[in-house]
Amino acid sequence: MSPEAMDWQVRVIDLSDCDEVSSYMPIFEDATEVKVLAVGGESFTDKQLLQLTALKNLQLLILDCTNVSEEGLWEFSWKSPHVLIRLSQRRLLDRCDWSETCPGYFGNHRPFSLLPRELSYLEDDGIYGDKLMFFLLPHQQSHFVDAVAANFSSDADIISAAKHLTPSIRRIRLQGSSVTDNSFPALYDIARSAGPLQIELDNVSMSKESKCLLSILPHVLVRDWSSSESAQTWGCD
Incomplete structure (x- = not known):
């Protein structure tokens, strides 16, 4: 050496x-x-x-x-x-x-x-x-190394990761009934500080109100796979 x-x-x-x-x-x-x-x-x-x-x-x-x-x-x-x-x-x-x-x-x-x-x-x-x-x-x-994509299946995963993810994140996939409104504040903080971000929902237990608040963010695209084989872009009616 x-x-x-x-x-x-x-x-x-x-x-x-x-x-x-x-x-x-x-x-x-x-x-x-x-x-x-x-x-x-x-x-x-x-x-x-x-x-x-x-x-x-x-x-x-x-x-x-x-x-x-x-x-x-x-x-x-x-x-x-x-x-x-x-x-x-x-x-x-x-x-x-x-x-x-x-x-x-x-x-x-x-x-x-x-x-x-x-x-x-x-x-x-x-x-x-x-x-x-x-x-x-x-x-x-x-x-x-910074993550640009993340896959979460529980509120605990989202909450524990929220303060460590950087604005480099570009895609988040939420899967399963263990993802609820309890993790919404942490998820919203991630989305608000990120750049262009796509959030995919797959049979989550999240309210329409929470989905609406996420979709209002101008740089966030929310896509819901819960009700059909193809994803539906989510928005507030």
Whole structure:
């Protein structure tokens, strides 16, 4: 292994699969040279995020499906304006094999080679985004993949995913009677923040009022497969 690669191993730390937040936070008291850090899970909150402001050499922070709030992100960015933040969906995307029958996520996705523009250059001796990707392992590279399609079969799935899906989502399929109005607020938040979005309904237990509110959004197309072999475009009468 080259000295350069060894140096990157020290400066890139991936703890995104570790839920024992209290056990690893103390290491950052001495990890002053870390440049890229990935953390994940619901147990990582605003409290831990703000402790990372002590990492003065940190350049890229990856938050993989954490429980960090918008307020926490704002405060961290104010205290550490030099740090780029990537909100990763990797934990959600790892739930299944991308097939349409999977109860999690499926379909095409944005390849990791298409990095956000602000990541194209990291100010550390001219370290470019593609060079960074070279030193990341395959599962770490998937931090830069966004879902464009999702398949949900329960309210719980929708609610748990709502705060992690990005505006890149283009198609959502809702299947089965376990999808009800209880998940409508979360679904509406996803739809409102997305770009052009198609929502497909397949025998869901959702009220006409909820379907109407979704279809009113100008960039959302709601198609209902419940009553016929061909989909019917839903609208408010």
